[in-house]
Amino acid sequence: MKTNNVMLHTISRIVALIILSFSIYLFFAGHNNPGGGFIGGLMTASALLLLYLSFDLDRIKKVLPIDYEKFIAIGLLIGIATGINSMFFGDPFLTQYFEYYTVPILGEIELTTALPFDLGIYLVVVAVALLIILTIAGDEA
Amino acid sequence: MSLLHWLVLSPFILAIFIPFLYKWFRNIHTGWFILPLPIILFAYLIQFVTVGPGFEPVTHSVPWVPSLDINFTIHLDGLSLLFALLITGIGALVVLYSIFYIANKKDEPLNNFYVYLLMFMGAMLGVVLSDNLIVIYVFWELTSLASSLLIAYWFHKEKSRYGAQKSMLITVTGGFAMLAGFSLLYVITGTFSIQEIIAQSDVVINSPLLVPTVVLVLLGAFTKSAQFPFHIWLPDAMEAPTPVSAYLHSATMVKAGIYLVARLTPVFGGTSVWFWIISIAGIITLTWGSISAIRQKDLKGILAFSTVSQLGLIMSLLGLGSAALYFEVAEEGMVYTVAIMAAVFHLINHATFKGGLFMAVGIIDHETGTRDIRRLGGLMTIMPITFTISLIGLASMAGLPPFNGFLSKEMFFTGVLEASTLQIFQVENFGLLFPVLAWIASIFTFLYCLIMFFRTFLGKHQPEKLEKEAHEAPIGLLISPIILISMVVIIGLFPNILSYTIIEPVMNSILPGFEFAPNIYHWHGLNTELFMTIGVIVFGSLIFMNLNKWQETYFFLRERDPLNRVYDTGLEKLVTGSQAITDIQMTGLLRDYFVYMTIFMVGALTMTMFWFDAFTFSIDMNNVAPISPYIAILIALTAGVSLILPFIKHRITAIIVLGVVGFLIALLFVVFRAPDLALTQLLVETVMVVLLLLSFYHLPELKKEGFKPVFKWLNLVISISVGLIVSLIGLSTLALSNSAQFEGISEFFKENAYELAGGNNMVNVILVDFRALDTLLEVLVLGIAALGVVALIKLRLKGGEDV
Numbered sequence: 014m015k016t017n018n019v020m021l022h023t024i025s026r027i028v029a030l031i032i033l034s035f036s037i038y039l040f041f042a043g044h045n046n047p048g049g050g051f052i053g054g055l056m057t058a059s060a061l062l063l064l065y066l067s068f069d070l071d072r073i074k075k076v077l078p079i080d081y082e083k084f085i086a087i088g089l090l091i092g093i094a095t096g097i098n099s100m101f102f103g104d105p106f107l108t109q110y111f112e113y114y115t116v117p118i119l120g121e122i123e124l125t126t127a128l129p130f131d132l133g134i135y136l137v138v139v140a141v142a143l144l145i146i147l148t149i150a151g152d153e154a
Numbered sequence: 155m156s157l158l159h160w161l162v163l164s165p166f167i168l169a170i171f172i173p174f175l176y177k178w179f180r181n182i183h184t185g186w187f188i189l190p191l192p193i194i195l196f197a198y199l200i201q202f203v204t205v206g207p208g209f210e211p212v213t214h215s216v217p218w219v220p221s222l223d224i225n226f227t228i229h230l231d232g233l234s235l236l237f238a239l240l241i242t243g244i245g246a247l248v249v250l251y252s253i254f255y256i257a258n259k260k261d262e263p264l265n266n267f268y269v270y271l272l273m274f275m276g277a278m279l280g281v282v283l284s285d286n287l288i289v290i291y292v293f294w295e296l297t298s299l300a301s302s303l304l305i306a307y308w309f310h311k312e313k314s315r316y317g318a319q320k321s322m323l324i325t326v327t328g329g330f331a332m333l334a335g336f337s338l339l340y341v342i343t344g345t346f347s348i349q350e351i352i353a354q355s356d357v358v359i360n361s362p363l364l365v366p367t368v369v370l371v372l373l374g375a376f377t378k379s380a381q382f383p384f385h386i387w388l389p390d391a392m393e394a395p396t397p398v399s400a401y402l403h404s405a406t407m408v409k410a411g412i413y414l415v416a417r418l419t420p421v422f423g424g425t426s427v428w429f430w431i432i433s434i435a436g437i438i439t440l441t442w443g444s445i446s447a448i449r450q451k452d453l454k455g456i457l458a459f460s461t462v463s464q465l466g467l468i469m470s471l472l473g474l475g476s477a478a479l480y481f482e483v484a485e486e487g488m489v490y491t492v493a494i495m496a497a498v499f500h501l502i503n504h505a506t507f508k509g510g511l512f513m514a515v516g517i518i519d520h521e522t523g524t525r526d527i528r529r530l531g532g533l534m535t536i537m538p539i540t541f542t543i544s545l546i547g548l549a550s551m552a553g554l555p556p557f558n559g560f561l562s563k564e565m566f567f568t569g570v571l572e573a574s575t576l577q578i579f580q581v582e583n584f585g586l587l588f589p590v591l592a593w594i595a596s597i598f599t600f601l602y603c604l605i606m607f608f609r610t611f612l613g614k615h616q617p618e619k620l621e622k623e624a625h626e627a628p629i630g631l632l633i634s635p636i637i638l639i640s641m642v643v644i645i646g647l648f649p650n651i652l653s654y655t656i657i658e659p660v661m662n663s664i665l666p667g668f669e670f671a672p673n674i675y676h677w678h679g680l681n682t683e684l685f686m687t688i689g690v691i692v693f694g695s696l697i698f699m700n701l702n703k704w705q706e707t708y709f710f711l712r713e714r715d716p717l718n719r720v721y722d723t724g725l726e727k728l729v730t731g732s733q734a735i736t737d738i739q740m741t742g743l744l745r746d747y748f749v750y751m752t753i754f755m756v757g758a759l760t761m762t763m764f765w766f767d768a769f770t771f772s773i774d775m776n777n778v779a780p781i782s783p784y785i786a787i788l789i790a791l792t793a794g795v796s797l798i799l800p801f802i803k804h805r806i807t808a809i810i811v812l813g814v815v816g817f818l819i820a821l822l823f824v825v826f827r828a829p830d831l832a833l834t835q836l837l838v839e840t841v842m843v844v845l846l847l848l849s850f851y852h853l854p855e856l857k858k859e860g861f862k863p864v865f866k867w868l869n870l871v872i873s874i875s876v877g878l879i880v881s882l883i884g885l886s887t888l889a890l891s892n893s894a895q896f897e898g899i900s901e902f903f904k905e906n907a908y909e910l911a912g913g914n915n916m917v918n919v920i921l922v923d924f925r926a927l928d929t930l931l932e933v934l935v936l937g938i939a940a941l942g943v944v945a946l947i948k949l950r951l952k953g954g955e956d957v
Binding site: 039044045047048049050051052055058066081085088093106107111123125131134137138141142144145146149150 | 829830833834837838840841844845848849911912913914915917918919921922923926927929930933934936937939940941943944947948
């Protein structure tokens, strides 16, 4: 029996968008406020999960044709690459750098290599959470 | 990073590009891309060769883990230079040879071959050029790994896999022992640097840990250098392609053990334990290897055992020569240095003639399709160049003048004769053993050289037994062995071109403080050594003439070493034993595993707490923060909900209640103002509940579990003890921090998070900066776990399917 949950679909679309934007905020806020790659990643994963729950698996797979296995690899590579980066400057593996810059409109901002490292973690966390859940949920046997 | 560091790393860097070169330039043999590297490295290294007492050792250091005294320090002195020259020089010849040996066929995984070969080359250079014991160990194991990968190059053959596994198991086990020995050296001296350890050699010698250290370090050296009884892996390693055998199993890797012994001689030399273990192991290996070689029917098998025996020869010489250090730099000491000199000289000679012989055997194999001496014969006229190469190589190996093998064998006899007159280490009682065994071994060496020569090149040619029509090899295959064999002749005729350029600096590294006049003579009078050589030739020929009678004997018919059976049964017992243990342990019930884990955890923690007397803590209740009503309510709620859990029958309810516990804990974090933790906990809990609900459909329909009361009580006891031990640990940690002996590490983070990492959020700064390596590896584990789940579910075996 196919049910038509208009309410659920509409609301989850809006809510997923809110959660997603909040997760992105969390990810960028990480360095100075609560948040970061791990939490941001989990929150993104839960936003996507909400979509998977309220719509069915196949439809979301069609809309978001993402290969999560590749995302794990990409995330790890980003993490390792930022780590190796510091070795070129003669510092130990995974030394992070930061510097403050003044940008015309935004004012003073901080740029740090911890951010790409965090991005790597973020990607892995999103991909791992979704990969595990979707594999188990999509299991036919 | 100095040039020498890059020299060690360059093979690894080149290896990265091999898969691409292999893919893009399919019609060019991948070997051509490799060949320039060893040539360049060799040309660079040869600049260090000088005439005279040698050059000042070059040392460059790059810190790796300085806090543990692990530094990537390059130390280039005479000894390491000799080995580095061998590795790059013979490496270049072997690569050239392999280009013609392994055809550029479509299904031939040349990329694998050359990646492994480069990995090996780099690792070997690392072993001989490093000064730090831990770095040496890392490279050492890498050579084992590369070697077994190369042995298993034709992995579809069962024997290749067997040989690879055997070499890996034996050499890696020895490597572990060696690591333990290195650790003991660190305990004794407080440094991993060999040069610093040499400076403290009297501390090492007088240490009560001397004997275990020597034994452990030597286990590594002996397994690598195929000393009796660990030599059994070397004949099986002959399944590797012949260029590999020529390179790894005769010229370089198996000499790593020799290198280590030579390198550590200044540390341990002059002690009786070092002297006896090395000389005895060496002389037994020499004798056993040479006797075993005559049983072989396979040309490479003969060469393998011949290598074993020659390695034994070098090893025993190093052992005998180490006695020189006992006498300091006195006149008596000088007498025994001849043994070390013979060892070094023979090491070079062995690399040249054995490398050449392996390549010649490879040619025979390549052009006739077999290496079995029962099927070969009469190749002299068909393959004249190969014949000449083999003739010279075999004559040198048998110790006939005027080739270089003769010179080093005469020095070997001198060495053992001198050693038998030693007045220390109770040599008086056993001294005669050395010359006698050495002489017997030389007879057998002469004998197997004769067998190889006559059975392959003389006698009747039997084309019907060969797989291919025999003909001379193409020029490409011949260049490398010709170069090596010309070295044999040149060194044989003018040995002193080596003695002042190469040998003397090496001797200075092995026996620092001694002065040498390393002149090598062809004619040294009608002395005992010469008569021994004549005896070898006479007896060897006599036995050869009566060989037919011997060949029916029990000993001759058994091609494989009896020691192999020990290894095989040991391996089999290991498998069945671990299977038995696994059967007991793995019941297939997750519940059981969980019980095992918790019991182990509780047991280990309780034991530790008893051990350190951790129960006697006192908590100052006045220092503890007051418990606010919120906290009390939250804790009561959590405890209440947890207690309901065991009584829930319905599964979905259980999942939801479990979720409630998690959310309550998240609330607790909120109350304690840990927003990061609260957020994480909330999200993890959400995702977990969703996961459980999603996979709910797939959970197996377990029947209602009919526990016996005993198990119920057992479970209760286990859960209570887990709770108890965790609370105890929490309390004792609190007590410890209250007693103010330690400053919590959080203080450091609080102070430095903003200064050093530029972030206000301490948790995040710890994750991405202070402990970024942990984070990276944790994420890696997560990724592996996810892939594991995918593999388990998506690639699940269908019913009745087998791997």
